[in-house]
Amino acid sequence: MAENHKKAAGRLCYLCNQRRAALKRPKTLEQFVIMFGLFVADSTVLAYVLSELNRRHNYGLDLFLLSVDEGITGYRDDSLETVKRNEIQYGLPLKIVSYKDLYGWTMDEIVKMIGLKNNCTFCGVFRRQALDRGAALLKVDKLVTGHNADDIAETVLLNILRGDIARLSRCTSITTGEDGPIPRCKPFKYTYEKEIVMYAYFKRLDYFSTECIYSPNAYRGFAREFIKDLERMRPRAILDIIKSGEDFRISTSTKMPEQGTCERCGYISSQKWCKACVLLEGLNKGLPKLGIGRSRGLDNNHWKDVKQSNGTKNIEGKQCGSLDF
Amino acid sequence: MQLTLEFGGGLELLCDSVKIHNVDVSPNNEVDKLTMKDLLVWVRANLIKERPEMFMKDDSVRPGVLVLVNDCDWELSGQLDTPLEEKDVVVFISTLHGG
Ligand SMILES: [Zn+2]
Ligand SMILES: [Zn+2]
Numbered sequence: 192m193a194e195n196h197k198k199a200a201g202r203l204c205y206l207c208n209q210r211r212a213a214l215k216r217p218k219t220l221e222q223f224v225i226m227f228g229l230f231v232a233d234s235t236v237l238a239y240v241l242s243e244l245n246r247r248h249n250y251g252l253d254l255f256l257l258s259v260d261e262g263i264t265g266y267r268d269d270s271l272e273t274v275k276r277n278e279i280q281y282g283l284p285l286k287i288v289s290y291k292d293l294y295g296w297t298m299d300e301i302v303k304m305i306g307l308k309n310n311c312t313f314c315g316v317f318r319r320q321a322l323d324r325g326a327a328l329l330k331v332d333k334l335v336t337g338h339n340a341d342d343i344a345e346t347v348l349l350n351i352l353r354g355d356i357a358r359l360s361r362c363t364s365i366t367t368g369e370d371g372p373i374p375r376c377k378p379f380k381y382t383y384e385k386e387i388v389m390y391a392y393f394k395r396l397d398y399f400s401t402e403c404i405y406s407p408n409a410y411r412g413f414a415r416e417f418i419k420d421l422e423r424m425r426p427r428a429i430l431d432i433i434k435s436g437e438d439f440r441i442s443t444s445t446k447m448p449e450q451g452t453c454e455r456c457g458y459i460s461s462q463k464w465c466k467a468c469v470l471l472e473g474l475n476k477g478l479p480k481l482g483i484g485r486s487r488g489l490d491n492n493h494w495k496d497v498k499q500s501n502g503t504k505n506i507e508g509k510q511c512g513s514l515d516f
Numbered sequence: 517m518q519l520t521l522e523f524g525g526g527l528e529l530l531c532d533s534v535k536i537h538n539v540d541v542s543p544n545n546e547v548d549k550l551t552m553k554d555l556l557v558w559v560r561a562n563l564i565k566e567r568p569e570m571f572m573k574d575d576s577v578r579p580g581v582l583v584l585v586n587d588c589d590w591e592l593s594g595q596l597d598t599p600l601e602e603k604d605v606v607v608f609i610s611t612l613h614g615g
Contacts, residue, residue, distance in 0.1 A: 384580075
């Protein structure tokens, strides 16, 4: 708890214990939540490292684990079991939010309705919002995710390919959403995925990895493949891409989409309705194509770059593992 | 040559969901020592039951698959040229988690 650290004003140097401290640790945050996305190795290492540092250095953080139940029989069950073991191993309270509770649909039901074509779009959009809502339910100050250097480099590339200037200028920040209710933070921004997986292996951390049964080949698409090829040729390439993302300067005259809130659910959105609400509306009306592909009357010009035409590679039709900041 | 092979990070799914395999691999001929290059060929032919492209690309592992020989990153021991000895433990971990 922050109370223990309040005597900062007259605090003495940690080393000599005589003179005034010249450097002070920033004000301790009280409540943190660690999100378990699908990248369970990353989240597991993050949970382990944060809880270990918190314990060793008395940061006074209240840590929580947050995970999503997408309602995929036989897939998420096992991974949630692992997260529940983490809850016990690290002694951190766990909150699980489910698609069923939040949206009234499980992924199994969605797939039954829409088939296997765009299921990952639903899964990805719903997951991001589910985690934000879970964090809000827990009333935490900050949300941390296990996104690593490979993820950030991939996102930089994808945002350049999509011409998404607004996201490009945000995606390399360690902390985003500081003006919003719950800032998100990515402590592993410069940590290679390789290092994280090695760490998990040598520490014998208990993490779960398998494929989503609805897209067994969703090994994250061409951008990831490209990043991994670059890494093999020249490992620094990953950090170089992040650096170029950071150094990108966007002309101040560029018109940026306004960040507003969804009229229906209040979630941040640059459109009238947020993407989850549009998708949900489609499901509930039996028109699951709504919100996928070109805009359909809901003034979603945001999705105009999405071509749902046959055969062309659809960047927006991302695998559910893809990232979004 | 007796070796222990371990598959993780989802790679075990390509070999009947078995993580640890105790195998007996012999070099191509009496003179040559067995290297990682030979082992990969052997694994692909004998253990990988589906989607070999998830495991290999050209004659090496797919980028994003970590390889440890006796808990040492094979990038430090010569990658494909890493020599193997009796009772070595080779670990393959995919970092490319699925969707
Ligand atoms: Zn999926
Ligand atoms: Zn909404």
